[in-house]
Amino acid sequence: MTLKRILAVGAAVGTALALAGVAIAQSTEAPAAAVMPTEEAPVAVAAELPAEGPANPGDATAGEAKAAACAACHGADGNAADPQYPNLAGQHEHYIARQLALFKSGERDNAIMLGFAAMLSSQDMRDIGAYFAKQAPRAGVADESLITEGPNAGRKFYEVGQKLYRGGDPARGIPSCAACHGPAGAGVPGPSWPALRAQHAQYTAVQLRAFRDGAVWGKDANANAIMSAVARNLTDEEIDSLASYLQGLHDLRDAAPAAASAAP
Numbered sequence: 001m002t003l004k005r006i007l008a009v010g011a012a013v014g015t016a017l018a019l020a021g022v023a024i025a026q027s028t029e030a031p032a033a034a035v036m037p038t039e040e041a042p043v044a045v046a047a048e049l050p051a052e053g054p055a056n057p058g059d060a061t062a063g064e065a066k067a068a069a070c071a072a073c074h075g076a077d078g079n080a081a082d083p084q085y086p087n088l089a090g091q092h093e094h095y096i097a098r099q100l101a102l103f104k105s106g107e108r109d110n111a112i113m114l115g116f117a118a119m120l121s122s123q124d125m126r127d128i129g130a131y132f133a134k135q136a137p138r139a140g141v142a143d144e145s146l147i148t149e150g151p152n153a154g155r156k157f158y159e160v161g162q163k164l165y166r167g168g169d170p171a172r173g174i175p176s177c178a179a180c181h182g183p184a185g186a187g188v189p190g191p192s193w194p195a196l197r198a199q200h201a202q203y204t205a206v207q208l209r210a211f212r213d214g215a216v217w218g219k220d221a222n223a224n225a226i227m228s229a230v231a232r233n234l235t236d237e238e239i240d241s242l243a244s245y246l247q248g249l250h251d252l253r254d255a256a257p258a259a260a261s262a263a264p
Helices: 003-020 044-048 060-074 093-105 111-117 122-133 157-167 201-212 225-231 236-248 252-262
Strands: none
Touching (some): 093 111, 093 122, 157 236, 201 225
């Protein structure tokens, strides 16, 4: 999908959200206080996702044992305690498997992850992805402090990122993030558009800066050169605000299985 097409989709998504009055939740005190839409709008680009990985879908039960080595950094349930490491809980199976394959091939440069991924087969990657996909993400807290200087003075810090996420800035070539990652940040099940909600702000900000500097993961049709094109126009304040907004963004459906199991 071209950046021009994503800009068009992003503008449409932003307009639809505004007209419908959709309240995209962000947590400023506790995740339970937020209200999310009961259903996410379908993302038109989902049909363009190519097939990825081996024929056998991931086995979450097998993946739990294989993911034991991941727990030190990412948490046993995929919710990392250290914000420098990404949360994997609720991430899509195909996306996790693809990133592991990129680490293994060196197309995504990370010496630590290379060491872990080098030992994994494609099926192992799918199984690990399936395990983390079934875990419930725990949303963090968005920054509500007021901006005191610059053009956004007087606004809550996360609101700058919220506006970009929902509507983008077409004049600067920045599409709505929701066009690819969904209005609630749940992404699209596939290798290209990950879930972003409840992600650590520190991790997200580092990745956005890397994209702004031209980072591209992979050389195939799913290579995210689009993210480099989008992020190159983001300011530091916008990156940090987007990251904060995403940290507090969550979908109450993520907590539904846990709530159901706790019911008498």
